[in-house]
Amino acid sequence: MHEHDSAFIVELANRVFGDPAKAQDWLHRPSLQLGGRTPVEMLATEDGTRRVEELLTQVDDDRRLA
Secondary structure, eight states: OOOOOOHHHHHHHHHSSSSHHHHHHHHHHHOOGGGTTHHHTTTTSSHHHHHHHHHHHHHHHHHHHO
């Protein structure tokens, strides 16, 4: 598995949501999929960063299918 830093995750969120303000809101909102933690909190570890990346990919896929 590859490793990404927080700047990559922010850029990915910006792309997925199409708006930096919406991306920042998502990154700072607690997520049930992350056990009630915010995506930003999860970026403290490699595993957490990977989980946030996977969640963003899922959100992106869901938006494309809608």
